[in-house]
Amino acid sequence: MTAQTIDGNALARAIRAEVSGRTAALKARGVSPQLNIILVGEDPASQVYTRHKVNDSTETGLGATLERYPADMTESALLDRIDALNRDPSVHGILVQLPLPRHMDAGKVIEAIAPAKDVDGFHVASAGALVTGLPGFWPCTPHGCLKMLDSIGYDLRGKHAVVIGRSNIVGKPMALMLLQRNATVTICHSATADLKALTRQADVVVAAVGKRNVLTADMVKPGAVVIDVGMNRNDEGKLCGDVDYAGVAAVASWITPVPGGVGPMTRAMLLVNTIEAAERACTAAEGARPTAT
Ligand code: NAP
Numbered sequence: 001m002t003a004q005t006i007d008g009n010a011l012a013r014a015i016r017a018e019v020s021g022r023t024a025a026l027k028a029r030g031v032s033p034q035l036n037i038i039l040v041g042e043d044p045a046s047q048v049y050t051r052h053k054v055n056d057s058t059e060t061g062l063g064a065t066l067e068r069y070p071a072d073m074t075e076s077a078l079l080d081r082i083d084a085l086n087r088d089p090s091v092h093g094i095l096v097q098l099p100l101p102r103h104m105d106a107g108k109v110i111e112a113i114a115p116a117k118d119v120d121g122f123h124v125a126s127a128g129a130l131v132t133g134l135p136g137f138w139p140c141t142p143h144g145c146l147k148m149l150d151s152i153g154y155d156l157r158g159k160h161a162v163v164i165g166r167s168n169i170v171g172k173p174m175a176l177m178l179l180q181r182n183a184t185v186t187i188c189h190s191a192t193a194d195l196k197a198l199t200r201q202a203d204v205v206v207a208a209v210g211k212r213n214v215l216t217a218d219m220v221k222p223g224a225v226v227i228d229v230g231m232n233r234n235d236e237g238k239l240c241g242d243v244d245y246a247g248v249a250a251v252a253s254w255i256t257p258v259p260g261g262v263g264p265m266t267r268a269m270l271l272v273n274t275i276e277a278a279e280r281a282c283t284a285a286e287g288a289r290p291t292a293t
Pocket of ligand 1: 141164165166167168169170171188189190191192195208209210211214229230231232262263264266267
C-alpha cells in the first residue's frame with residue numbers, strides 16, 4: 001500500500017479563505033477582529049512563528065498586532081499588559097508566545113488571559129471546557145489534526161486511536177478530541193512499556209513526541225491513518241517529523257508530511273479561534289445593546 005498524503009498547506013489555504021469570508025461578514029456588522037500577540041525576548045524561533053502568525057492574520061483581513069518586549073520585562077509588567085488587553089473590547093484574541101524567559105511563570109501568565117480571549121486554548125478554563133464538552137477554545141495543533149482527519153472523511157466512531165505524547169498542548173487535548181468523536185483512545189508516553197504492541201493495533205496514530213523515527217513501518221497496521229505532529233531536524237538539518245515517512249507511507253492509507261502537514265494547520269486554527277472569539281464578542285455585545293421600541 002502507498003499512503004495518500006493529507007496536504008496541510010492546501011487545507012490551511014481553504015481554512016484561511018473561510019476565515020476571510022467570516023472576517024468580512026463581521027466587519028459588515030461593524031466589528032474589526034483583532035489579535036494581539038505578545039513576544040517577550042529574542043528567541044529566534046519565536047520571532048519566526050510570531051511573524052507568520054501576523055502575516056496569516058493580515059492575509060485573512062484579521063487585525064494583528066505584535067507587541068515586542070525585552071527579555072528583562074518583569075512578570076508583573078506582563079500581567080498588567082494582559083489585564084489591559086483583557087479589558088480592551090477592541091481586542092478579541094490574546095496570544096503570549098512561549099517559551100517565556102526563565103524568570104516568568106508561564107502557567108501564571110497563561111491563566112491571566114481572559115478565557116474568552118484565549119485563542120491558543122491553553123488556559124485551564126479552555127482545557128476544562130474540552131474535558132467536559134462545553135464551548136471553549138481548542139488548542140490549535142490537535143484541532144488542526146482533527147480537521148485533517150475530517151478532510152478525508154474519516155469516521156472515528158469505534159476506531160482505535162493511539163496518541164503518542166501526553167503534553168497539555170498536543171497529546172492530552174488530541175486524545176480528548178478523538179474521544180469526543182467516539183474513538184477508543186490509548187495515550188502513550190515515555191513510560192509506555194511496549195509502544196509497538198499498541199501502535200500495531202491502531203486505526204489512527206498521532207505522533208507528538210519530538211523525536212525522529214518514533215514511529216516506523218513495523219509499528220503500523222496496514223491501512224492505518226498516521227498524523228505526524230513532530231518537528232525535528234534530520235542529519236542534514238532539514239525539518240522532519242516523528243514518523244519514518246518513507247517507510248510508514250508504504251504501509252499506511254493516509255499520512256501527513258513534515259513540512260506541509262500539521263504545521264500549517266496549527267497556524268490556520270489560530271485564525272479560526274480568533275474569528276470565533278470576535279464573533280462571540282460581537283454577538284454578546286449586540287445582545288446587550290438596548291433594542292429600540
Ligand atoms: P513535549 O511537551 O516534549 O511532549 C512530548 C511527549 O512525548 C511527552 O508526553 C513524552 O512522554 C513523550 N515521549 C517522549 N519520548 C517518548 C518515547 N520514546 N515514546 C513515547 N512517548 C515519548 O512536546 P509537545 O509540545 O507535545 O510537542 C511534541 C512535538 O510536536 C515536538 O516535536 C514539537 O515541536 C511538535 N509540535 C509541532 C507543532 C506543529 O504545529 N507542527 C505544534 C506543537 C508541537 P512523558 O510525558 O512521559 O515525558
